[in-house]
Amino acid sequence: MIIFNKEKYEGIAAEDNAGIVGENLVSKVEFTVNDFVGKNTIAAIHLRFKDGSVNTVAPQTVKTVNNSTYIMWKIGKNDIFCHGWVEVQLELREEETTLQTDIVRLFAGESIPIEDKGFTNPNSETLALRDEAKKCWDKIAEQNKQIENNIKVIADSDITLKEEKANKVTLKADVTDESYPSVAYxxxxxxxxxxxxDEIQNLKSSVDTKLNLKADKADTLAGYGITDAYDKTYINRSLNLKLDKRPFDTEPKYNSPNYITSGTVYNSVNSLRQTVVQNKADIEKSLANKYDAANNEIGSGELSPGQTIYEGSAGNFVYAKNGDAVTVSVNITSMLADKTYLQMTGLPFPSKAESRLASIAVYSTKNKLRNVRIDGSWIYISAPSDKFVEDEKMNFVVTYIIRR
Structure with missing residues (x-):
């Protein structure tokens, strides 16, 4: 059951008066539902107003008191849509259990909050209709204002600017700068x-008659019924056998488009032949005195340790060969430290045997004096008074005769 304070509402028959809350000046309503207790109770308050609009609000407080459920609804704006009576039904849910109370009619005076006029409540059909009606009245007022403005514009128009009917003419002879044509004109x-x-149809008929006297458009002579004329293929074949009409030159001229006579051609060709023969002899004589360019060669390569005990050493080279002589620029990029001797192989050409009997002295990057000797395609490097040091490198150039 619902427990609330009942107080007679003035002017209402006793059988229709279920009571009002407090003295009609409260901002909250309290309900107690006996014999309904839950741990996670969800409550809703369903409202139906005198004008037929409805609303559902959530109470601010739902809690268990003894063996009952206490509900407190703090009335806020947009909760109450219409003053007068309001029907109330409570709905409580606890897991799969739902309780709906009987519908009770209460009475609300002007002191209970009503909706904010600037707020649109989607649950109120009454408010929606009221707003729609207001829009219609505003539109009608706007149209009435426009009608009044139009009437004023017409009233303020200068009638002297209107055209006089007397200026309307029907004959071309009556046309002046001040007249205007009538429908009869x-x-x-x-x-x-x-x-x-009708004129277009007559013209079309005349054109069709004349077109019927013309031959159909065709792409060939046969298409026009002509069978005894030379066709394009025959004429092109005949023209291709003809020379273009040009004058004859008496002697060959550079870039001349003209023809020359056969005698002129013979004399010129014969003279040219003699010149070519003489030039050929001169060139062959000149070439005999030149060195064969095929004997020239340039290239590069890598050096490798001559034996496994020298592994870790590395080097490369570039060379230029001219006949039997070759010049090699050697770059030893890695030398094993604490060694006094190094053998590298891989030179591009083997040297003559006599080269093994000669050596050159070269300073390394560590400013150490080193002996270098070439034997075949091998390079031998030795330290006469000390040992190679860490990160020591060498660069030198040797020229030798290739062994054949």
Whole structure:
């Protein structure tokens, strides 16, 4: 059951008066539902107002008191849509259990909050209709204002600017700068649609008659019925056998488009032949005195340790060969430290045997004096008074005769 304070509402029959809350000046309503207790109770308050609008609000407090459920609804704006009576039904849910109370009618005076006029509540059909009606009245007022403005514009118009009927003419002879044509004038001096259409049809008939006397458009002579004329293929074949008409030159000229006589051609060709023969002899004589360019060669390569005990050493080279002589620029990029001797192989050409009997002295990057000797395609490097040091490198150039 629902427990609330009942107080007679003045002017209402006793059988229709279920009571009002407090003295009609409260901002909250309290309900107690006996014999309904839950741990996670969800409550809703369903409202139906005198004008037929409805609303559902959530109470601010739902809690268990003894063996009952206490509900407190703090009335806020947009909760109450219409003053007068309001029907209330409580709904409580606890897991799969739902309780709906009987509908009780209460009475609300002007002191209970009503909706904010600037707020649109989607649950109120009454408010929606009221707003729609207001929009209609505003539109009607706007149209009435426009009608009044139009009437004022017409009233304020200068009637003297209107055209006089007396200036309307029907004959071309009556046309002046101040007159304007009437419908009769337009009918007298201009074709209407039917007249223009008749003229077009007559013209089309005349053109069709003349076109029927013409041959159909074709791409060949046969298409026009001509069978005894030379065709394009025959003429092109005949023209291809003809020379273009040009004058003859008496002697060959550079870039000349003209022809030359056969005698001129013979004399010129014969003279040219003799010149070519002489030039050929001169060139062959000159070439015999030149060195064969095929004996020249340039290239590069890598050096590798001559034995496994020298692994870790590395080097490369570039060379230029001219006949039997070759010049090699050697770059030893890695030398094993604490060694006094190094053998590297891989030179591009083997040297003559005599080269093994000669050596050169070269300073390394550590400013150490080193002996270098070439034997075949091998390079031998030795330290006469000390040992190679860490990160020591060498660069030198040797020229030798290739062994054949």
């Amino acid at each position: 337009l009918e007298n001096y201009y074709y209407d649609y039917d007249d223009v259409d």
